[in-house]
């Protein structure tokens with residue numbers, strides 16, 4: 540009797556350890572993911588270390604985000620691996636342009652990766668440098684109608700990645716998310732944000748730097764690590780205070796421990812090329828100013844504010860006068 544109970548427990552236990560779940564520690568950790576998910580042992584895995592001296596400069600058409608300027612009800616969930624934010628909006632935000640060309644991608648969710656302290660936590664590294672946090676905004680290809688279907692295709696997903704650095708001042712844009720984190724400390728907990736969220740503030744913190752990004756083809760950074768993601772990593776870093784970062788480390792894992800870190804180590808680049816998009820500023824400004832249709836609501840392309848151009852002209856005049 541005792542023997543059979545022991546067997547049953549062993550069976551349950553091994554079931555849970557043999558790949559139904561993954562973590563960031565011990566025998567659930569990233570170096571073991573390949574044991575249960577053979578798709579995690581690929582040649583185009585993410586994250587990677589981006590060596591700035593080793594990227595290829597290109598100038599792609601503008602990356603455009605549509606429908607992100609309406610405040611929408613949204614909620615966060617602790618899924619045991621990270622905190623996920625989704626919106627209740629029936630009309631989801633969409634993304635196209637840049638490396639995506641005319642293919643439209645639909646916003647699904649955004650989530651975060653962080654580390655035990657402020658010196659590490661990002662997934663992609665830049666020149667071997669780790670950042671304390673990275674946000675991923677996940678979009679699936681509209682043609683595939685759903686996230687589940689998109690996962691079956693090599694061009695199924697695109698992810699916008701944002702890197703953070705520590706700033707003495709808290710960033711007000713993230714307050715509405717951070718203030719509900721204590722309500723979702725336990726795995727499976729869900730909480731609606733107190734105020735409607737303006738996705739624009741998170742996804743386009745600064746329109747003038749939006750076209751400056753790295754892009755490469757890679758994978759999901761969590762099992763099953765499918766190699767179906769066009770990565771777009773913005774070059775400009777966002778700011779969070781130490782206290783804001785620390786709030787994420789209080790979330791719990793399925794075992795009830797603190798989720799102190801949830802980033803996968805970098806994977807080999809292999810035969811891939813990382814591109815650096817260099818915005819064609821001058822051309823864009825001229826084109827946009829001649830195009831009366833460029834002010835579609837919620838649609839973003841880079842535009843240099845007139846004041847900057849005026850300042851430039853003034854500067855040139857002053858220089859000339861001297």
Ligand SMILES: *[C@@H]1O[C@H](CO)[C@@H](O)[C@H](O)[C@H]1NC(C)=O
Nearest residue numbers: 592594595596597815816817
């Ligand atoms: C790529 O662009 C960067 C930034 O504009 C520049 O510093 C670098 O020299 C360029 N690299 C090449 C190979 O042209």
Ligand SMILES: *[C@@H]1O[C@H](CO)[C@@H](O)[C@H](O)[C@H]1NC(C)=O
Nearest residue numbers: 612613614626627628729731
């Ligand atoms: C949004 O959707 C979530 C999950 O479906 C639900 O729990 C929540 O009540 C919804 N909130 C609103 C304001 O509709």
Ligand SMILES: *[C@@H]1O[C@H](CO)[C@@H](O)[C@H](O)[C@H]1NC(C)=O
Nearest residue numbers: 588590591592665666667668
């Ligand atoms: C990053 O680390 C690798 C391996 O240690 C090294 O070969 C490379 O030169 C480093 N890159 C930079 C930019 O420091």
Ligand SMILES: *[C@@H]1O[C@H](CO)[C@@H](O)[C@H](O)[C@H]1NC(C)=O
Nearest residue numbers: 693694755756769811812814
């Ligand atoms: C990335 O993948 C897309 C589609 O899957 C392909 O069209 C594109 O050429 C790839 N880009 C690179 C740099 O390999």
Ligand SMILES: [Zn+2]
Nearest residue numbers: 650652675760
């Ligand atoms: Zn992620």
